[in-house]
Amino acid sequence: MDFIRLHANDDVRQLALRGTKDPEVNLTYALEQIAGRQKARTKLPSWAAIEGIVYPPHLSMEQCSSEQTAHYKASIAGKGQRVVDLTAGFGVDMAFISQGFQKAVHVEQQELLCTISSANYLLLGLNHIEVVCGNGVEYLHQMEHADLIFIDPARRDEHGGRTYGIADCTPNIMEIADEMLEKADRVMLKLSPMLDWRKAVGDLNNVNEVHIVSVDNECKELLLILSKMSTPLRIFCVNNDEVFEYSLEEPVNHISPIPHTPLYLFEPNASIMKAGCFELVEQRFEAAQLDRNSHLFVSDTEKNSFPGRQFIIERRTSMNKRELKEALGDIDKANLAVRNFPMTVAELRKRLKLKEGGDVYIFATTVANEGHQLFVCRKKS
Numbered sequence: 106m107d108f109i110r111l112h113a114n115d116d117v118r119q120l121a122l123r124g125t126k127d128p129e130v131n132l133t134y135a136l137e138q139i140a141g142r143q144k145a146r147t148k149l150p151s152w153a154a155i156e157g158i159v160y161p162p163h164l165s166m167e168q169c170s171s172e173q174t175a176h177y178k179a180s181i182a183g184k185g186q187r188v189v190d191l192t193a194g195f196g197v198d199m200a201f202i203s204q205g206f207q208k209a210v211h212v213e214q215q216e217l218l219c220t221i222s223s224a225n226y227l228l229l230g231l232n233h234i235e236v237v238c239g240n241g242v243e244y245l246h247q248m249e250h251a252d253l254i255f256i257d258p259a260r261r262d263e264h265g266g267r268t269y270g271i272a273d274c275t276p277n278i279m280e281i282a283d284e285m286l287e288k289a290d291r292v293m294l295k296l297s298p299m300l301d302w303r304k305a306v307g308d309l310n311n312v313n314e315v316h317i318v319s320v321d322n323e324c325k326e327l328l329l330i331l332s333k334m335s336t337p338l339r340i341f342c343v344n345n346d347e348v349f350e351y352s353l354e355e356p357v358n359h360i361s362p363i364p365h366t367p368l369y370l371f372e373p374n375a376s377i378m379k380a381g382c383f384e385l386v387e388q389r390f391e392a393a394q395l396d397r398n399s400h401l402f403v404s405d406t407e408k409n410s411f412p413g414r415q416f417i418i419e420r421r422t423s424m425n426k427r428e429l430k431e432a433l434g435d436i437d438k439a440n441l442a443v444r445n446f447p448m449t450v451a452e453l454r455k456r457l458k459l460k461e462g463g464d465v466y467i468f469a470t471t472v473a474n475e476g477h478q479l480f481v482c483r484k485k486s
Contacts, residue, residue, distance in 0.1 A: 109138050117143070141166050148172065149197065157228050159221045161195045169194060173320050175201040177343060178255075178328065181316065182206075182293060185252030189289070191241030192257050192276075196222035198295075200231055202255055209234040210251075212244045242276050245284060254285050257295040271296065271308050282309055282331065292331040298324040298379070302340075305329060312338060317376040319344040322414075324375045342376035342412060349377060349386070349412040357384040361393040363473065367403035370468060370480050372442075373413040386412070399445040399470045407485070416466055416482035424477050432481060433457060439465040439481075446470055446477060 108130045112120055117140045125132055141160020145153035149172045152158050160166055170178070175197050182188065184205040193199045193211040195218055203209035211226075211234050213219050219238040226234045237244060241256070258274035271278050278294060285292045296305060298317070305327070306312045314330035315338065322344060342349040371392055373383070378400060387394050390411055392402035408415065422432035438460035441450045446469045448456065453469055468480045 108135050109142075112139055113142060115139065137162060152225075152229075155228060159224055161218055161221055165195045165218060169197045171320065171325070172197075172201075173345075174318055174326055177316075177318055178202055178293065178295075179204060181314075181328070181330070182253055182255070183291075185290075187249075187251040188253045188255065189244075189248060189251045190255045190257075191245060192259070193222065193236075194218055194257070196225065196234075198255060198257065199234060200226065200229060202253075202293075203231060203234050206252065207233060210244075210248075211236045212239060212241045214238065214240050242281060245281060245288060248288055251289040253291050253293060254289040255293045255295070256285070270300070271305055279308065282311075286311060286331060286333055290332060294329040294331065296327040296329065298327050300327055302327055302329075302379070306338065314339050314341065316341045316343060317379045319375040319379075321345065322375050324379050340380055340382065342374070342380050342382070344374040344376050344412065347374065347412055349382075351382055351385050355385060357388055359388045359391075360384070361387055361391050361404075363393040363395065363403060364405045366405070367393075368405050368418055369403065369407060369485070370416045370418050370482055371402040371404070371408060371411050371413055372416070372468075373400060373402070377412050394473075396445055396471045396473045399472070401444050401468060401470055401480075415485040416468075416480075417485050418480055418482050420481040422479050422481070424479070429457070429479075432479070433459070436465055436481070438463040439467045442466070442468050444468065444470040 108125065108127065117136050121136055138160055140163065142153055144166050145160065151172060178198055179201040182202045182205055186206065187208045188203055188206040189210045189212065190199040191212050193213040196211055199209060199211045211222060216238050219236050223236045258276055258278055302315050302317065306315065309331065311331045311333055312329050313332050313334060313336050316328035317324065318326040318328060337352045337354045339350060339352050373386060377386060383394060383400055387402065390408045392404040392408055395401045395403060420432045422428045436459065440462065441453055443450055443453060464483055466482045466484060468482065470478060472478045
């Protein structure tokens, strides 16, 4: 422990090369803990602040939830008497979700992770969590009724490659979904953000809610809530504290016309992009889509609650050589983005002869009935 404290901020790879002559130091374990603590400072800051938390091997640390996404899962898990996590791993999700329940059961088949989690739960004051070292599906077959089952199936095949389909995960959710709903009022299923959520809903019965969770505009998790309650499917597009909620039954009966001289441009966040609910966004915020495939919105008024980034449009130009020179003549660097445009960012940067960076943002896109256009913007503070 002294070695770990002494080298808490060191480069782990350099430390491994230097090694140690102290026979009382288990170097492999010490390096694992130093790397885990360093990762936890950003991923699990409240845990990193607690002396004595034990961290798992690298892969488990990479795969565990962040504190931010674990907090979100806890917020939608609700409260009750009993929650069971059938694939608990390192136990981050269980630690946060369990706080709304009187009793919790952590099921994990890797003995090392069970040992680590048991020690950490005691340190965290989570004495109501029972750790069961065993197979989650076997535990499901004999478990007593719970308010909530949480399951995060492994998304790697036998060769270590990533898998994304529900049927390709371990355990196969398709085979146990009905049994989980017999044993619990609700099931929370965590899936890869790469998965097509519409196909997932189509593959499974009894899906009531879909939560597309992003952190800092990067899509991190896809959560499905299953229950036997017959309610309209609701979709939640989450980015940090920003939530855009809608029902698939919500009608779309208003399409905004593109203003002649729009003043603001809006870029939806990653969860909105994943959900594909562009017509609803257009209707709710009265911000027009530049084109059905561009997924950029414009308006002549501010939309401070828009679920994404907002920019002030300073200029607008076609790809005509003379117009480009006139519009971009005083700009030597910019942040470029292409949406529904026949060039890559690299190709466009070369064409425009612009360096990367600065506070100018240029969106290259297609405008309905007007062709390819560039919008020169600055981010609204």
